[in-house]
Amino acid sequence: MPYPVVDISGTDPDLFEQLGTKSKFWFAKERKLYLYKQGRANTGENWAEVVSSRICDLLSIPHAHYDFALYGKNEGVICESIVPSGGRLVHANELLARFDRSYDVEKKHKQTAYALKTVLALLRKVSKFATLPPDWQDAPKEVTDPLGLFIGYIMLDALIANQDRHHENWGIIAEPLHRTVYLAPTFDHASSLGREVTDANRKDRLTTRDQRRTVACYANKGLSAFYDVEHPPRRLDTIETFRRAAKQDSKAAKAWLDRLNLITDDSVNNIFQGIPSDQIRISNLAVQFAVQLILINKTRLISIWEEI
Template identity: 40%
Template sequence: MTETYKVVDIQEDMDNPEDLGTKEKFWYRYNNQKWLFKKSRPLTGEHWSEKVAEQLCQQLGIPHAKYELARYQGDIGITSLSIIEDRGKWRMTLGNQLLMMEDSSYPGEKKGRFVRVKEHTVYKVLGILDSAKTHNQPPVWPGLPDSLDAAGVFVGYLLLDAHISNQDRHHENWAILLNGETGEQFLCPSYDHASSLGCTEPDKKRLARLTTKDKGYNVEAYVSKATCALYKSKSDAKPLKTIEAFRLASRQRPKAARYWLEQLKILDKDRIRNILAKVPDEVTTLAAMQFAEKMILENRRGLLCALN
């Protein structure tokens, strides 16, 4: 029998509500460490999608925040250890803040405006990471080759987004960490992947897409429409598809893209199924897992076409 992911029962009191994002969340302390609990919206799988994304990151070698399924006062969600262990030493600077430093006209302070920011382009993000002379991540993420700089690692984040149809890589969902003692800057591990894997779809629609013979409605068509929060140019009317963002970054960083595609090639169907099989039945449905598997495998197929 497959061992499932644990579901943490949070007994601690909240420190303070988190003011970023839209879902209910709060910080609390456990074992003298700072943790964040995020409640899933009703009738969604934002908890299991975050956990599955974390496990895929682990298999791919992508630096990532660590998550556990959790409950607080009966509400299901996810909990994660703070990326910043020593807040006296480290400071996080979000993508919108970095972009505003680079360009005073960048619309990064408009409250609630995350996704439809046309100035949030792939070229600008990679350029920011280059100009900041950013390292990988503190401490150096195990297994990452020295040849990958921050922009090269971010290409891996975009591969992940395409792999899981994550549509939430907005300008507050990537960041750098500044070491206040040395002045060194590091790319922050990838975080906040809950808007992925069709986790908000009802089972009725999942089953319909899984069984239909209509090529315009099946899972392949569904994932082909996944868009991200990045643009090719600020003159574009629509954001890039997730796979388009990865391909665009690949042209800028071909060696990094090749590295991440080789990592994806190793992540085969059996490993993917094992990750999904560990999601407890109490926090998901069979249809949700079947739909997620089909999405992941279809996205993997589309990405690996670049290797042929």
């Protein structure tokens, strides 16, 4: 199925979104609120966002749904707001600061206080008062609370090599009118799937016989946004992050791995088939590299089943 490219040229921005690094604005259409986000030119950010959104569909992970978009000559993506009218997205940095007054809410990167241990402890606290997203239809029965769902987000990050789950890229949604609080669907996966790798580098890694240069080596080097608490602090790799998180709720983690196990090579390949390569600027090498990366990460994730 080809992907739609939604033309929003001529749309008047209602509000510019200040958070995040990319240029973006909110606009209303047919009583719904959408965010247009413009990936930086030639970075692959747009296709990484849309493809990751389709991977979430395969895993039935609640997520912001992204489509390609054109705004005049600018290429970007659009997504409907995950925050219902009257609701508020409370980002992780705000939550972390409530538990630790010294937490630096402004420091998105190189934030050593953003430790996996701290974040998991926060999620255990959040799980006492917050629920799963109320519209999420197909939660595995073993996933019962925000911590269990967040373990799914961490598995997703490892699968797509997302290195950007910093403290403004997840949070909880509070709806005071309905007296509900729940973990927000996952959003912002534009820094994933090796989108930043050059075609020359991809070609080299896809064809080399040098075991130190392969796509698997790239996969092994994937770092999550979370730090270890040891000295000196270091960022954990994506698989180690999942391994540690999984131990907090092994039933939920195994349910996520079961879902992952059902994803076939064909279904991953199919996701890339409908991307209009001329408009969206995804090269054949980018597709081959991203597919291999996903399949390698899938195998690496499944292989730790016994350990959790």
